[in-house]
Structure formats: structure tokens, C-alpha cells
Amino acid sequence: MDLNAIMQQAQAMQQKLQDAQSRLGETTVEGSSGGGLVRITLAGTGELKAVALDDSVLQPGEGEILADLLVAAHADAKRKLDEASARLMQEAAGPMAGMMGGAGIPGLKF
Numbered sequence: 001m002d003l004n005a006i007m008q009q010a011q012a013m014q015q016k017l018q019d020a021q022s023r024l025g026e027t028t029v030e031g032s033s034g035g036g037l038v039r040i041t042l043a044g045t046g047e048l049k050a051v052a053l054d055d056s057v058l059q060p061g062e063g064e065i066l067a068d069l070l071v072a073a074h075a076d077a078k079r080k081l082d083e084a085s086a087r088l089m090q091e092a093a094g095p096m097a098g099m100m101g102g103a104g105i106p107g108l109k110f
Contacts, residue, residue, distance in 0.1 A: 027043070027084055031079070033073040038070055038073040051070070
């Protein structure tokens with residue numbers, strides 16, 4: 001193969017990965033628990049953007065249950081964020097993703 005062509009492909013892939021990371025930064029995901037009693041919104045960066053609580057979980061003596069629901073909703077949102085990230089990076093890497101498996105590119109996870 002032509003070394004120049006390989007370098008051009010690598011640069012194009014790098015640009016696609018940067019674009020994917022930028023799109024991920026603009027993404028938000030919502031996780032929920034307790035059948036929607038607790039909802040958490042995370043930005044693509046992982047930043048907590050919002051928490052929505054149903055009034056029924058704000059009763060006296062329900063603090064431990066609320067804490068568990070918050071942890072579960074966060075875990076749900078984080079899982080969705082990880083899936084979105086993997087999907088965007090997979091799309092950006094295209095055919096190269098299978099060869100690399102994400103190894104060798106810092107911050108790239110599949």
C-alpha cells in the first residue's frame with residue numbers, strides 16, 4: 001500500500017473520531033428507576049444535568065429508598081451513555097474498528 005494513502009486514511013479517521021466526540025458532547029441521555037419515579041439526565045460528558053423526582057418518593061422515612069432509586073437511575077443513564085458513545089465511535093471508525101478493537105486510540109472504547 002501507498003504510505004501517503006495510509007496517512008490520508010488515518011487523518012480522515014481521526015477527523016471522524018473528533019466529530020463523533022463532538023456529537024457525543026451534545027448528546028443527553030435519561031436514566032430512570034422505580035418505574036419512572038426517579039429520572040436522571042446526563043450530558044454526553046457525563047455531567048449530571050437534571051434530576052426529576054415523583055412526589056411519592058419524597059415521603060418522610062423514604063430516604064434510603066430514594067437513595068437506592070437515585071443510584072439505580074444514574075446507573076441506567078450511564079449505561080445508555082456508554083452505549084451511545086460506543087455506537088458513535090464504532091460509526092466513526094468504520095471498517096478500522098474491527099482491526100483495532102479500540103486498542104491504541106486513547107479514549108476510544110468499543
